[in-house]
């Protein structure tokens with residue numbers, strides 16, 4: 001797989017040391033929301049390597065272990081001799097205590113969920129913005145019994161007398177609870193107090209700054225060479241391409257493969273609105289017949305995905321060859337890989353491997369492009385902010401995620417053009433009504449699924465019908481790893497149901513999926 005050609009941003013990062021729970025990404029996001037660049041590193045990274053990254057500060061994250069358990073990840077005590085600001089959270093708070101000579105007790109009690117934090121009379125610096133007490137989110141077994149020498153304890157809970165401490169002179173602080181989760185009151189304030197008042201950092205990580213930095217980096221790498229980008233209609237590739245276009249203008253050609261599995265209006269949105277906003281040179285390849293042919297008779301979800309991925313690559317390769325013939329050789333390929341993909345594939349640095357399924361569906365190794373991945377240090381919300389900075393239409397920037405295989409994995413059963421037409425009509429109604437009701441920003445995405453192999457009896461107009469159900473799958477999520485079903489207003493559901501059964505032939509029933517993830521995935525296939 002070709003490696004990413006771009007370098008990392010030159011901001012000194014706040015390094016979040018990942019102790020193995022889901023919290024590290026959230027902490028890094030919150031740090032960036034405060035306007036400070038942040039990256040995640042594994043707890044197995046040796047101190048020398050960590051220091052070589054020239055961190056502006058270090059945050060030790062939460063994790064599932066007990067500090068005394070065999071093999072539990074530890075903090076190298078030498079970290080605290082580097083004059084570096086360090087903030088410990090949950091497990092990180094305990095690991096920090098142990099490394100600095102304090103004591104962590106196995107209390108045998110677990111504190112989990114919302115807990116009342118009592119702040120000491122002297123709030124210190126870290127908890128300066130808090131009232132005398134606040135609700136915080138806890139998730140731990142052990143507890144700090146004796147704070148390290150030189151530290152002031154600034155808060156406790158009923159079960160955990162030492163729940164926050166600080167040593168401002170040494171720029172060290174920690175909390176037992178999770179300031180990064182939304183359920184914790186004043187969590188972001190605590191993080192800001194650490195970053196700005198204890199670590200002494202400044203907020204300089206803004207969309208405008210990212211834009212300037214990335215444009216310069218892309219120009220430097222690409223020089224006068226030609227670049228190609230596959231647009232999917234989604235936010236990531238749209239922003240990545242717009243960024244590259246801002247940097248190298250007409251050296252970029254975009255290819256949009258219409259695989260016939262798109263939703264109503266999506267192709268027009270790219271061809272008309274996106275091109276109008278960016279001035280990008282776009283080639284659309286209409287390959288819907290080819291995809292439909294390849295999917296004939298296929299009902300297995302993974303086989304569908306493989307076929308769609310394979311056909312995509314074939315079509316894209318041909319398009320790339322055609323472009324190369326007109327434009328001359330193409331050296332670079334733009335991909336909209338995001339930071340969570342980089343972290344999850346074991347990376348975190350510019351040399352991580354790329355997940356094979358990502359975006360373009362697994363490009364072959366012998367592809368002679370070098371990858372340009374201008375979003376590989378960014379989280380989704382930062383990509384959206386960057387898109388706005390680039391002047392992209394709100395309909396594209398605010399778009400919910402939509403899977404690469406498109407409606408192909410939302411028809412349960414064989415994909416046919418009639419079924420696509422049915423699903424497209426139902427989906428358009430759902431999106432229209434949700435936007436009208438103003439709930440788009442409350443949900444992560446809402447797959448609309450056609451159960452093409454299921455029929456049920458209904459009564460419509462004057463007669464009995466034997467039609468298909470449509471499933472609504474509205475979900476709320478932070479990152480699609482876990483999700484809950486969104487409690488949409490009944491009136492809205494009723495309007496959607498009435499319109500679908502009234503306006504879409506073949507559909508006589510609308511059902512709501514009320515399954516969280518886990519156990520259910522977001523998509524049905």
Ligand code: XMP
Nearest residue numbers: 305359401402403404405480517521522523
């Ligand atoms: P699941 O269904 O696994 O979905 O809970 C998690 C997120 O991933 C999207 N998704 C896909 N995206 N190709 C993609 O590009 C795929 O094959 C694919 N399958 C699921 C899904 O829409 C959700 O956002």
